[in-house]
Amino acid sequence: MMLERKILVVEDSPVVLKVLNHLLSQNPLFIPVLCTCYDQARRKLEEESFFAAIVDLNLPDAENGEIVDLVLLKQIPCVVLTGNFDDDLRISLLDKGVLDYITKDSRYSFNHAIKVVERLIKNEGVKVLVAEDSAANSQFVRALLEQYRFNVIEVDNGQEALAKLEEDSGIRMLIADHNIALVNGYELVRMLRSNARFQDLVIIGLSAEGDSALSAKFIKAGANDFLKKPFYHEEFHCRVVHSLEAQEMLETIRDLANTDPLTKLKNRRFFFEEGERYLRKANAGFSLAMLDLDHFKVINDTYGHMIGDDLLASFGGDMQGAFPDMLVCRFGGEEFCILAKVCGQELLDRLKVFLGHLRAKEYTGAKISMTCSVGLSCQSIGSFEDLIKQADRLLYEAKRAGRDRIISDL
Structure with missing residues (x-):
């Protein structure tokens, strides 16, 4: 709250x-x-x-x-x-x-x-890194940012800026002077934009020298904006807030494209993209579970689709609450998936607890009891799509064996 x-x-x-x-x-x-x-x-x-x-x-x-x-x-x-x-x-x-x-x-x-x-x-939780080798200029920029409740971190050279950004993933904005030591502002922008990890970092360049060509150079390298010193309070605040809000809008659009509107879980498209990315980098245990609500068609036929939608939304919230450290998605209809960066036994144990809670709960105002069937795959058998097919096959076995159970390849 x-x-x-x-x-x-x-x-x-x-x-x-x-x-x-x-x-x-x-x-x-x-x-x-x-x-x-x-x-x-x-x-x-x-x-x-x-x-x-x-x-x-x-x-x-x-x-x-x-x-x-x-x-x-x-x-x-x-x-x-x-x-x-x-x-x-x-x-x-x-x-x-x-x-x-x-x-x-x-x-x-x-x-x-x-x-x-x-x-x-909004600014209270936003970290801004200021890379400026002049103590007076750094103090001036800090004062302007703190007026707007930003959390300010200061460094005085490009290498330290890179180290700080690598160390602290919570930094949302970088304000960098062009003439900082070791790695100048322009090179700093180029290096950051070549790394996908920093694609959402808002970058504003500063310089007391140069003409419009330097401004264009910064922006072509990937900076969100550029300010020539000296600048005034209003211009600085407008540029900072405008750049931040533009990035927030992009993140909102991206999030909407990756989110199932009913359950607020990640959607199937995002699950495939993230799963493939994770599988390429995986160097430790991982597992994938596919869950399907049992007899869900009967719910829709008996109570109507509005009640069915309420149930799905509620179930999605329960899944997110039970597996907050894992990637949970609505795969389609009444099917859900969990991708976990843990070994299969740990996910199996947590799924057993979740199914136990599910059996004891009643959903929606109609007080509907639900169960679900689960297929759990823990074997590396090729592509991410192959892993999903294996979990789907195990889910089918769980359905055929009488539902309300977990079948795994452990």
Whole structure:
């Protein structure tokens, strides 16, 4: 269960306050706390803790943006939402440390303010590696990233960056200066993009030198974006967030293509691709089980396909819960597969426990009892497709022997 966050909203316009309250309330993680003046906000800040704040600059009892200083003093990320655009004021507020300066010129302005706050939650678990040989520049980039709640790791040369990326698979983004020592930024990008393991790493290049040719060179090598120094807060944040969101969208699309929509398990296509990949690299024990729900057609005929779908979805969740360290997929219809990087005996023992729980459970509101038959193959007999055929043959034997059992080639 994710933690709810209180968002302080300070705005004297009832209409704007209502809009922001509505938009924030759409996100179940947010608890809007509404204030119409500086003094009310001051009291709330003394009484409660806040994740972020969205504030207007001109309040009835504080007309010169005093609310921003108050919020920043409490070290709360602050978004300014104002009716007037003043470029000098915008720059001074960004220099103070506000996340964004947004003018109320359209409905999108309100959506953008909410999006900035939502991004803070997403960024909390995102590790960013900064490869920069200038301590001052590294500190500046770190400060900008930490404003947006990123988890920052710093190195000062290309070799150390490579070592850190190899060591920590949780790093999602690399920001690399072109002129770092040992391995420069451009070569670093080329080396990373030649390794399939880093295909989803977001890479942004930096340089104080060069022209548009260097930018193109970086991007052609595989960088997601390139920034020429010096750059300003807004440009940096926009580029970082845009690159990260574009990569997240690609990962979402890929995940949808690999996921069965009913059970949320991996689908047959992904299972074949991953299975072939694993089999090529396998240097230890592995096993494959094929499971089939017994008499499932009777369920559909008796209770209808909606109940049948609910049962499949529930069963898929149970499988994922019982075998979280293994690749579980919906193979098709009421058939499921498990690919395990363990010896056959370990998977056999866990399957026996799972079948025991299955017999004791009732599914859906109709309280349907289910059993399943299992074919378990542990022998390396050629291709991944051959392994599946062997498990399928053993599954057929389990069905023919009376169902609700496991037949293996152990």
